[in-house]
Amino acid sequence: MKLSLVSFAALAVSVVQAKQPNILFVLTDDQDIELGSLDYLDSVTGKIQGEGFTFNNHYTTVALCCPSRAAMLRGQQAHNTNNTYVTLPGGSFSKFQASGEDADNLPHYMHRAGYRAEFIGKIMNGYASWNWDTPPAGWDRFDGMLDPWMYTYNTPVFSIDGAIPRYYNGSYLQDVVHAKAYDRIDKLTAANATDQPWFLMVAPTAPHATFNETGDWAPVPAARHRDLFPNVTAPRTPNFNPAVNSKPSWVGQLPLMNSSTIEVVDEYFRARVQALQSVNEMIDNLIALLDSRGELDNTVIVFSADHGYHLGNHRIPCGKTLPYKEDTHVPFAIRGPGVPKGLSTNIPSNHIDIAPTLLDLAGLDEADWPSWLDGRSLLPYFTATNSSTNNASATALLPGTDPVYVETVNIEYWGQGIVEATAIGYSDVFLGNATYKTARVIAEDYSYMYAVWCTGETELYNLTADPYELYPVLASDSDEAARLTTRMNGLLLLLKTCIGQGCRAPWTVLHPDGAVKSLADALDPQYDALYAALPSVSYDVCATEYLHANEAPYFSSNYSALFAEITTPHQDAADYGNQTAGTTTDTIGWNGTYFGAVYEDLATMEARARDLTPEELDWETSAKFGIVRGYMDQF
Ligand SMILES: *[C@@H]1O[C@H](CO)[C@@H](O)[C@H](O)[C@H]1NC(C)=O
Ligand SMILES: *[C@@H]1O[C@H](CO)[C@@H](O)[C@H](O)[C@H]1NC(C)=O
Ligand SMILES: *[C@@H]1O[C@H](CO)[C@@H](O)[C@H](O)[C@H]1NC(C)=O
Ligand SMILES: *[C@@H]1O[C@H](CO)[C@@H](O)[C@H](O)[C@H]1NC(C)=O
Ligand SMILES: *[C@@H]1O[C@H](CO)[C@@H](O)[C@H](O)[C@H]1NC(C)=O
Ligand SMILES: *[C@@H]1O[C@H](CO)[C@@H](O)[C@H](O)[C@H]1NC(C)=O
Ligand SMILES: *[C@@H]1O[C@H](CO)[C@@H](O)[C@H](O)[C@H]1NC(C)=O
Ligand SMILES: *[C@@H]1O[C@H](CO)[C@@H](O)[C@H](O)[C@H]1NC(C)=O
Ligand SMILES: *[C@@H]1O[C@H](CO)[C@@H](O)[C@H](O)[C@H]1NC(C)=O
Ligand SMILES: *[C@@H]1O[C@H](CO)[C@@H](O)[C@H](O)[C@H]1NC(C)=O
Numbered sequence: 335m336k337l338s339l340v341s342f343a344a345l346a347v348s349v350v351q352a353k354q355p356n357i358l359f360v361l362t363d364d365q366d367i368e369l370g371s372l373d374y375l376d377s378v379t380g381k382i383q384g385e386g387f388t389f390n391n392h393y394t395t396v397a398l399c400c401p402s403r404a405a406m407l408r409g410q411q412a413h414n415t416n417n418t419y420v421t422l423p424g425g426s427f428s429k430f431q432a433s434g435e436d437a438d439n440l441p442h443y444m445h446r447a448g449y450r451a452e453f454i455g456k457i458m459n460g461y462a463s464w465n466w467d468t469p470p471a472g473w474d475r476f477d478g479m480l481d482p483w484m485y486t487y488n489t490p491v492f493s494i495d496g497a498i499p500r501y502y503n504g505s506y507l508q509d510v511v512h513a514k515a516y517d518r519i520d521k522l523t524a525a526n527a528t529d530q531p532w533f534l535m536v537a538p539t540a541p542h543a544t545f546n547e548t549g550d551w552a553p554v555p556a557a558r559h560r561d562l563f564p565n566v567t568a569p570r571t572p573n574f575n576p577a578v579n580s581k582p583s584w585v586g587q588l589p590l591m592n593s594s595t596i597e598v599v600d601e602y603f604r605a606r607v608q609a610l611q612s613v614n615e616m617i618d619n620l621i622a623l624l625d626s627r628g629e630l631d632n633t634v635i636v637f638s639a640d641h642g643y644h645l646g647n648h649r650i651p652c653g654k655t656l657p658y659k660e661d662t663h664v665p666f667a668i669r670g671p672g673v674p675k676g677l678s679t680n681i682p683s684n685h686i687d688i689a690p691t692l693l694d695l696a697g698l699d700e701a702d703w704p705s706w707l708d709g710r711s712l713l714p715y716f717t718a719t720n721s722s723t724n725n726a727s728a729t730a731l732l733p734g735t736d737p738v739y740v741e742t743v744n745i746e747y748w749g750q751g752i753v754e755a756t757a758i759g760y761s762d763v764f765l766g767n768a769t770y771k772t773a774r775v776i777a778e779d780y781s782y783m784y785a786v787w788c789t790g791e792t793e794l795y796n797l798t799a800d801p802y803e804l805y806p807v808l809a810s811d812s813d814e815a816a817r818l819t820t821r822m823n824g825l826l827l828l829l830k831t832c833i834g835q836g837c838r839a840p841w842t843v844l845h846p847d848g849a850v851k852s853l854a855d856a857l858d859p860q861y862d863a864l865y866a867a868l869p870s871v872s873y874d875v876c877a878t879e880y881l882h883a884n885e886a887p888y889f890s891s892n893y894s895a896l897f898a899e900i901t902t903p904h905q906d907a908a909d910y911g912n913q914t915a916g917t918t919t920d921t922i923g924w925n926g927t928y929f930g931a932v933y934e935d936l937a938t939m940e941a942r943a944r945d946l947t948p949e950e951l952d953w954e955t956s957a958k959f960g961i962v963r964g965y966m967d968q969f
């Protein structure tokens with residue numbers, strides 16, 4: 335009797351494990367971790383981190399929305415998607431489509447795993463009032479927000495599967511996302527729903543700044559959240575408005591912020607944590623719904639943000655795009671079946687790891703994963719965390735397969751320097767071309783960041799001694815610093831054009847004999863000559879796109895051929911048609927009323943909604959505003 339009970343229990347366990355979990359992925363927009371925004375999201379800290387696993391050193395690939403999202407959906411470095419900016423010719427949704435990447439990314443592979451794939455919210459910049467009828471491919475249901483209404487919090491516009499865009503008059507944008515997500519989970523978990531596992535990606539735009547006809551402003555919270563946290567200010571970290579400014583490029587030229595600028599920075603911080611409250615309610619509500627349907631234990635819930643944000647750090651009032659931790663380090667946590675509870679890891683990870691991780695969770699055989707993935711599944715981190723932290727001197731397993739060897743993160747940027755707050759007197763929102771490449775090395779015993787800017791300037795930070803990235807280490811400081819600089823240059827030389835395993839395990843490519851598995855190993859003086867012989871990472875000019883000749887030399891002279899193999903066609907600006915970027919304008923307009931006094935369900939919001947009129951959709955001829963802004967649909 336006892337024996338049969340045991341075997342019955344064992345059978346039940348194996349059945350549960352074999353079942354493919356549902357996957358809910360919530361992705362916010364411009365949400366920092368360094369400035370403490372998670373302190374205002376107890377649904378995430380309590381119900382996802384508390385009940386799941388946290389990646390303490392998770393980084394974006396590019397600190398800008400569109401390239402970050404394109405890289406995430408492809409599981410590929412931005413230098414391989416070549417979707418590098420928010421507008422053409424560098425990037426945008428049009429380029430994602432023209433390159434063929436839209437026809438070959440995460441949701442398509444979730445299909446292969448047997449999943450139904452659905453999307454609600456912001457896919458990426460440039461899915462807009464002029465191309466809503468050609469929605470992203472691969473989603474069984476795609477309910478997308480449109481530019482230029484992604485950031486005008488009180489004029490929500492969505493198109494479902496390319497249907498005429500619908501305006502949710504009287505509703506608050508993030509609440510519309512919430513209501514739509516609730517409605518879909520309600521249907522996907524209904525008693526009469528099919529057994530097919532589902533993947534639902536929900537991407538609200540909170541806490542992104544407001545971009546509207548008059549410029550860029552603090553985000554707009556729901557009416558019910560406008561009075562919360564009245565005395566909260568941006569954290570005065572040691573790098574907040576620092577007396578010392580030894581930064582390269584445009585950042586190095588910024589003056590100290592004065593008190594009126596600091597007031598705006600504090601207002602942004604407050605508005606951001608207020609706007610995030612609707613996201614907090616959504617996550618709570620979706621988890622409660624899954625629980626009430628008995629599906630919570632069979633649902634993986636993933637939380638992240640496309641990239642971070644700075645507020646006053648290094649004297650820069652508001653914005654992103656920079657290589658520093660505020661802009662690049664992001665929240666990332668997973669809960670669900672098979673995920674350890676309440677544990678975390680310091681092993682670094684990156685947005686390009688999300689697609690392979692989800693494919694792994696979905697149970698797709700690794701042989702069916704895309705061959706061009708640059709990221710890795712993070713599931714082995716769960717067990718690695720229990721056995722050891724990232725311990726560069728451990729030698730048990732093969733480099734590249736064992737997460738304990740993972741210590742590098744590659745972050746890139748091509749484009750403009752930007753201050754995101756029109757009203758504070760900075761001469762221009764765009765501060766010139768500010769392209770750069772960064773390598774971070776994050777291990778148990780050391781942590782460094784090395785960046786090379788298109789201006790020829792470099793910077794190296796020793797995060798152990800200088801966690802706020804204030805005091806650059808110079809090669810001339812010491813023999814140790816000189817040696818370290820050559821190693822970081824060599825690493826970056828490889829990472830800037832890495833492909834596949836070269837991105838995952840760069841030391842094994844730099845040292846094919848397998849003798850070097852970490853920066854600590856590479857610092858051995860026996861390699862001085864090898865690293866000294868490598869060319870320095872450099873640019874010819876400060877271009878805002880990834881131009882191959884501009885960024886030579888490469889680690890491998892074979893790189894062009896490799897790139898041609900893995901990358902997609904249509905890399906010429908001429909291939910994107912004559913659609914110029916940034917020409918959409920808000921043809922609805924906000925009447926000044928703060929919506930979202932209470933949260934309402936989708937039926938209530940639909941009752942007030944209507945389809946946009948042909949005139950409202952005609953961004954070229956709309957007489958309503960008559961002006962065409964240059965940056966409405968940029969971020
Ligand atoms: C929104 O609805 C209100 C109330 O019905 C109406 O007065 C207003 O014109 C509508 N706004 C737009 C832009 O359609
Ligand atoms: C703005 O529109 C809402 C409904 O969409 C309406 O209730 C409100 O009265 C309007 N406000 C003004 C100032 O017209
Ligand atoms: C499931 O049930 C709901 C409510 O009873 C109904 O509206 C819906 O059409 C049903 N769906 C299917 C697929 O049968
Ligand atoms: C905010 O500060 C004011 C003035 O110091 C104080 O009266 C008020 O109690 C504070 N509010 C909160 C919520 O802490
Ligand atoms: C990690 O260790 C904890 C505590 O010993 C254990 O409960 C958990 O199952 C382990 N997780 C994994 C993934 O091995
Ligand atoms: C790292 O690994 C080495 C070699 O296996 C071991 O001696 C050392 O104790 C480990 N350190 C930690 C902190 O686990
Ligand atoms: C604060 O700095 C901004 C930006 O440089 C400037 O436009 C503004 O006039 C300054 N305000 C005061 C009060 O000095
Ligand atoms: C980095 O900082 C640590 C801690 O202060 C120090 O031990 C190490 O020597 C520094 N590294 C370099 C290259 O200066
Ligand atoms: C900025 O980038 C653009 C596009 O790549 C290029 O045409 C221009 O010359 C660059 N400007 C400077 C000042 O380098
Ligand atoms: C990346 O895209 C830009 C703009 O379309 C194009 O000019 C450039 O050649 C592409 N880069 C590569 C390496 O293909």
Ligand SMILES: *[C@@H]1O[C@H](CO)[C@@H](O)[C@H](O)[C@H]1NC(C)=O
Pocket residue numbers: 912913
């Ligand atoms: C853009 O392309 C369309 C269709 O090919 C054409 O009708 C239009 O004249 C072009 N516009 C410009 C400014 O080249």
Ligand SMILES: *[C@@H]1O[C@H](CO)[C@@H](O)[C@H](O)[C@H]1NC(C)=O
Pocket residue numbers: 544546547548551552554923924
């Ligand atoms: C733009 O947003 C700001 C800040 O929310 C607001 O004050 C202004 O009225 C908005 N302008 C338009 C045209 O919607």
